[in-house]
Amino acid sequence: MIAFTDPAAFGDALRNLPAPDADAIVNAAERQAELTKPSGSLGRLEDIALFMAGWQGTACPGVDRIHIAVFAGNHGVAARGVSAFPADVTAQMVANFQAGGAAINALARALSASFAVHALNLDRPTEDIAEGPAMTTEECLAALTAGAASVPADAQLLIVGEMGIANTTPAAALAAIAYGGSAQDWVGRGSGVGAEALDRKARAVAQALALHGPHCTEPFETLRRLGGREIAAMAGAMLAARHARIPVLLDGFIASAALATLAAAHPAVVDHCLAAHRSAEGAHGALLERLGLVPLLDLGMRLGEGSGAAVAAHIVRAALATHGEMATFAEAAVSAGTS
Numbered sequence: 001m002i003a004f005t006d007p008a009a010f011g012d013a014l015r016n017l018p019a020p021d022a023d024a025i026v027n028a029a030e031r032q033a034e035l036t037k038p039s040g041s042l043g044r045l046e047d048i049a050l051f052m053a054g055w056q057g058t059a060c061p062g063v064d065r066i067h068i069a070v071f072a073g074n075h076g077v078a079a080r081g082v083s084a085f086p087a088d089v090t091a092q093m094v095a096n097f098q099a100g101g102a103a104i105n106a107l108a109r110a111l112s113a114s115f116a117v118h119a120l121n122l123d124r125p126t127e128d129i130a131e132g133p134a135m136t137t138e139e140c141l142a143a144l145t146a147g148a149a150s151v152p153a154d155a156q157l158l159i160v161g162e163m164g165i166a167n168t169t170p171a172a173a174l175a176a177i178a179y180g181g182s183a184q185d186w187v188g189r190g191s192g193v194g195a196e197a198l199d200r201k202a203r204a205v206a207q208a209l210a211l212h213g214p215h216c217t218e219p220f221e222t223l224r225r226l227g228g229r230e231i232a233a234m235a236g237a238m239l240a241a242r243h244a245r246i247p248v249l250l251d252g253f254i255a256s257a258a259l260a261t262l263a264a265a266h267p268a269v270v271d272h273c274l275a276a277h278r279s280a281e282g283a284h285g286a287l288l289e290r291l292g293l294v295p296l297l298d299l300g301m302r303l304g305e306g307s308g309a310a311v312a313a314h315i316v317r318a319a320l321a322t323h324g325e326m327a328t329f330a331e332a333a334v335s336a337g338t339s
């Protein structure tokens with residue numbers, strides 16, 4: 001497993017990203033050209049099959065073993081009244097995840113996916129980002145490491161999700177640092193806030209950007225100052241997955257903000273990620289555009305906890321079922337076309 005022992009090790013992991021297996025992609029494309037269908041007729045399913053082939057290093061990739069890791073964290077900024085829910089809901093939902101009663105549990109069962117929830121120091125919220133850095137260096141490294149340690153070496157597809165009351169506030173701040181723009185551009189309704197809470201949220205993000213912006217010169221420091229434990233853990237898991245060549249199905253706005261923090265400095269870090277969906281959080285579409293990712297789904301979901309990715313995983317399954325199981329023109333004695 002990759003270890004984030006200090007910020008420099010994290011920076012090294014970001015600078016030395018493995019590439020997909022080009023031969024496997026060529027071989028998968030050759031197989032695709034022989035399957036009993038007009039070329040390109042399975043649309044993005046064909047792209048997904050090649051993407052999975054590249055990261056798994058085989059012309060016939062599989063997606064039986066899906067792992068879903070949900071990280072939970074609490075946020076000092078919640079005390080500013082930026083969420084529609086009280087901060088206690090984070091721990092209450094962790095208990096719900098453990099009991100199997102959350103949406104992601106039902107979706108994990110529908111996928112026969114393995115599932116784990118990682119509660120990260122819920123009794124110690126991060127500092128209010130409008131007042132100071134969210135985490136110490138040690139706290140941020142611990143969260144990154146918890147994320148990296150959560151990735152099973154034999155997973156064929158990873159979903160990282162989060163639960164954290166108020167976490168769309170730090171996510172908006174991270175998006176603004178990654179891609180510019182004002183607090184107003186990146187804040188949204190989150191768990192369903194009204195106009196007054198939205199205004200408090202925009203002011204909290206603006207204050208955080210003014211305070212930390214000049215110090216956010218590289219991803220570790222940005223995560224430490226403006227992130228949260230579950231956000232850093234997602235970043236650590238996505239980076240560890242890259243080093244294990246495990247493709248990632250990216251969930252909603254908060255997961256995307258975690259990735260954006262890495263991608264702003266190292267754009268190639270998105271290459272092992274597929275965007276599952278565009279969430280209903282207002283700025284998610286813009287964030288995905290900046291990441292260069294086109295979402296598979298747009299279902300008006302805004303739950304987080306990996307739920308959008310767990311729905312989109314069925315599309316990945318469909319892509320690999322067709323790629324792996326269809327007959328070739330020769331096998332089925334079907335005449336091939338001319339182009």
Ligand SMILES: O=C(O)c1ccc[n+]([C@@H]2O[C@H](COP(=O)([O-])O)[C@@H](O)[C@H]2O)c1
Binds near residue numbers: 163305
């Ligand atoms: O995934 C998304 O795009 C998404 C959009 C809005 C809200 N959420 C979830 O709602 C919580 C954050 O909302 P808030 O209003 O408390 O910042 C957190 O637990 C997220 O999982 C998630």
Ligand SMILES: Cc1cc2nc[nH]c2cc1C
Binds near residue numbers: 163191
């Ligand atoms: C109830 C609830 C469930 C969630 N799951 C992920 N984020 C959430 C936020 C709330 C408020």
